[in-house]
Amino acid sequence: QKDYKLWLQYNTVANASISKEYKDNLKGIVVLGNSETIKIAVKELKTGFLQMLGNVPEIKLELKGENNLIIGAQSNLNSEIRKELQSNFDKINEEGFIIKSISIQNKKQIIITGKKDAAVLYGVFNFLRIFQTNKSVKNVNIADSPKTNIRILNHWDNLDRTVERGYAGFSLWNWQKLPDFIDQRYIDYARANASIGINGTVLTNVNANALILTPQYLEKVEALANVFRPYGIKVYLTARFSAPIEIGKLKTADPKDLEVINWWKNKAAEIYKRIPDFGGFLVKANSEGQPGPQNYGRDHVDGANMLADAVAPFGGVIMWRAFVYSEHDANDRAKQAYAEFQPYDGKFKENVIVQVKNGAIDFQPREPFHPLFGAMPKTPLMMEFQITQEYLGFSTHLVFLPKLFQEVLESDTYQKGKGSTVAKVIDGTLYQNKLTGIAGVSNIGNDLNWTGHPFAQANWYGFGRLAWNPYLDAETIADEWLRCTFSNDEHFIKPVKKMMIDSREAVVNYMTPFGLHHIMDTGHHYGPGPWVSDLSRPEWNPTYYHKADKNGIGFDRSKSGTNAVSQYAPEMAKVFNNLETCPEKDLLWFHHVSWDYKLKNGQTLWNGLALKYQEGVNQVAEMQNVWNNAEKYVDIERFNEVKMLLEIQQKEAKWWRDACLLYFQQFSGKELPSGVEKPTQTLEYFKSLKFPFAPGNG
Numbered sequence: 001q002k003d004y005k006l007w008l009q010y011n012t013v014a015n016a017s018i019s020k021e022y023k024d025n026l027k028g029i030v031v032l033g034n035s036e037t038i039k040i041a042v043k044e045l046k047t048g049f050l051q052m053l054g055n056v057p058e059i060k061l062e063l064k065g066e067n068n069l070i071i072g073a074q075s076n077l078n079s080e081i082r083k084e085l086q087s088n089f090d091k092i093n094e095e096g097f098i099i100k101s102i103s104i105q106n107k108k109q110i111i112i113t114g115k116k117d118a119a120v121l122y123g124v125f126n127f128l129r130i131f132q133t134n135k136s137v138k139n140v141n142i143a144d145s146p147k148t149n150i151r152i153l154n155h156w157d158n159l160d161r162t163v164e165r166g167y168a169g170f171s172l173w174n175w176q177k178l179p180d181f182i183d184q185r186y187i188d189y190a191r192a193n194a195s196i197g198i199n200g201t202v203l204t205n206v207n208a209n210a211l212i213l214t215p216q217y218l219e220k221v222e223a224l225a226n227v228f229r230p231y232g233i234k235v236y237l238t239a240r241f242s243a244p245i246e247i248g249k250l251k252t253a254d255p256k257d258l259e260v261i262n263w264w265k266n267k268a269a270e271i272y273k274r275i276p277d278f279g280g281f282l283v284k285a286n287s288e289g290q291p292g293p294q295n296y297g298r299d300h301v302d303g304a305n306m307l308a309d310a311v312a313p314f315g316g317v318i319m320w321r322a323f324v325y326s327e328h329d330a331n332d333r334a335k336q337a338y339a340e341f342q343p344y345d346g347k348f349k350e351n352v353i354v355q356v357k358n359g360a361i362d363f364q365p366r367e368p369f370h371p372l373f374g375a376m377p378k379t380p381l382m383m384e385f386q387i388t389q390e391y392l393g394f395s396t397h398l399v400f401l402p403k404l405f406q407e408v409l410e411s412d413t414y415q416k417g418k419g420s421t422v423a424k425v426i427d428g429t430l431y432q433n434k435l436t437g438i439a440g441v442s443n444i445g446n447d448l449n450w451t452g453h454p455f456a457q458a459n460w461y462g463f464g465r466l467a468w469n470p471y472l473d474a475e476t477i478a479d480e481w482l483r484c485t486f487s488n489d490e491h492f493i494k495p496v497k498k499m500m501i502d503s504r505e506a507v508v509n510y511m512t513p514f515g516l517h518h519i520m521d522t523g524h525h526y527g528p529g530p531w532v533s534d535l536s537r538p539e540w541n542p543t544y545y546h547k548a549d550k551n552g553i554g555f556d557r558s559k560s561g562t563n564a565v566s567q568y569a570p571e572m573a574k575v576f577n578n579l580e581t582c583p584e585k586d587l588l589w590f591h592h593v594s595w596d597y598k599l600k601n602g603q604t605l606w607n608g609l610a611l612k613y614q615e616g617v618n619q620v621a622e623m624q625n626v627w628n629n630a631e632k633y634v635d636i637e638r639f640n641e642v643k644m645l646l647e648i649q650q651k652e653a654k655w656w657r658d659a660c661l662l663y664f665q666q667f668s669g670k671e672l673p674s675g676v677e678k679p680t681q682t683l684e685y686f687k688s689l690k691f692p693f694a695p696g697n698g
């Protein structure tokens with residue numbers, strides 16, 4: 001099944017001259033070193049050569065002859081090669097790799113190396129990508145290092161194998177059969193991650209279960225860690241703050257209590273005894289009902305630092321989430337994480353990194369960047385993106401997320417003057433942080449194709465590539481992914497790449513144009529629910545976010561409103577605060593705007609809004625066109641899958657348009673402008689739709 005192979009299809013190189021070039025330049029493979037990781041690298045090369053070129057070059061254990069591919073870590077190279085590559089080694093970090101044409105004793109060779117074996121493996125995957133994308137290997141000269149330390153997937157997987165916000169089946173982790181049964185899936189998962197440079201995985205849900213920290217489960221975690229290790233992937237777990245009570249039989253989980261402190265120290269020692277390279281803990285505390293230090297009158301710093309002390313002797317880290325909003329202050333949820341965390345700047349221990357979602361609310365189709373980025377110069381901040389499409393049509397809608405990720409990473413915070421982009425906060429260059437990272441909430445499950453939608457694989461891929469290099473652009477990523485996953489034919493690449501790039505704006509248009517947000521239906525977040533107003537906490541209700549009334553629509557976060565703009569650097573605060581300068585894409589995020597407000601193109605807001613919803617629908621129709629024309633370049637199974645999914649997406653884009661416009665029309669009292677199709681159902685009908693078994697509801 002092609003779907004299962006992800007971007008590692010290794011299709012035959014169709015272009016004869018390129019294929020010949022590869023064969024001429026690569027007649028043997030010289031393997032230096034014999035670790036598990038190097039064995040994996042060799043196996044990968046064999047598979048790649050066989051599938052793409054039809055034969056495997058001779059494998060040699062020492063350097064003989066010319067036109068070899070040499071693979072091995074720096075310490076295994078002979079002194080001549082080491083000397084030759086010294087300046088390249090100076091440029092890379094511990095995980096970086098070198099792929100280079102070199103001449104040794106007048107003999108031409110290509111070498112793949114790095115400072116450790118895992119880096120060599122990264123080099124091998126990157127080298128195979130050269131074949132996959134049909135690029136030349138003549139005079140190849142690449143030295144590339146990841147720009148962040150922790151490149152990690154967050155699995156919101158429960159121990160019963162349900163996946164919170166998971167739309168690709170059940171959890172990969174078969175806890176019942178572990179540790180004795182090693183599913184091939186674990187190996188294939190590790191391989192796929194290594195191929196894009198992901199080096200960590202949090203196995204369990206942020207809404208944590210303390211049982212994972214019991215010996216019965218740690219044994220299973222250890223088995224997974226053993227599988228992932230040779231691929232350069234560390235295992236992390238979520239730590240339930242009340243675990244000392246729940247599984248430790250203590251009376252409290254107060255982070256200042258000596259018994260509690262010791263309990264965590266012992267727990268850490270127990271874990272590291274099994275898993276010496278255990279990564280550390282991810283913690284959701286005092287957020288949405290999760291226990292935390294505040295239950296004991298302590299704060300986030302007390303909680304995080306206590307855990308940090310427990311894992312520090314073993315080199316572990318604590319990823320402490322800043323996703324907090326209190327039910328006692330519903331004035332503006334967007335302000336709360338900043339209000340609570342910013343004052344803690346400089347107070348966390350060295351091995352704590354604060355994990356911040358890309359926007360201040362919650363993984364919406366579009367949000368302005370989170371105001372915490374750049375605002376905590378003395379604290380390492382890590383990005384949390386959501387790869388699973390909780391608010392973007394689940395794994396049913398084709399949305400290429402790297403476009404969203406790039407928009408966030410490129411945003412200028414101005415916190416240290418112009419050019420203080422979010423990417424520079426994340427890679428540590430803005431404030432010289434040593435600990436850096438990017439997390440992606442995984443979209444992976446046990447569906448045959450891993451991610452539910454064949455194109456959702458591109459979001460896993462793109463996340464990994466951006467975690468490695470947050471400055472990559474989405475087009476480059478789409479281009480690579482398409483070539484590796486489907487075909488190198490330009491007639492296919494060009495239109496389908498454009499379709500992917502445009503897909504992000506399409507979903508914004510048909511769901512939440514002009515900065516609207518959180519108007520999805522209750523609980524499961526599938527489909528429109530702008531009318532929902534009966535949830536127990538005000539800030540869970542769509543009506544809280546759009547605030548539509550007869551005067552207009554939007555959340556006033558300007559100085560005359562909740563003043564959330566003041567959490568940004570003065571330059572950005574000014575831009576967002578002023579109706580004239582606020583980017584129209586964020587208009588209703590920051591302003592309550594009258595229905596008659598004139599947009600830049602001269603339309604009224606009401607007409608503009610309606611036309612945007614229509615544009616989103618039209619864009620999906622165009623995506624269908626593009627895909628139908630791609631039929632001859634794609635295998636029938638994947639072609640049909642995507643075709644059917646796009647048909648659903650088209651239906652649902654119309655559903656979004658009609659439901660939202662009918663609902664908002666009650667307030668605007670205006671006709672739909674020409675160019676917008678008339679709804680075929682009533683508002684009552686849309687309100688009556690219920691989805692009791694929507695997936696991912698935890």
Ligand code: BDP
Binds near residue numbers: 207288323363
């Ligand atoms: C929200 C999800 C919820 C998560 C929460 C979180 O609806 O399932 O537990 O975020 O990130 O987006 O903690």
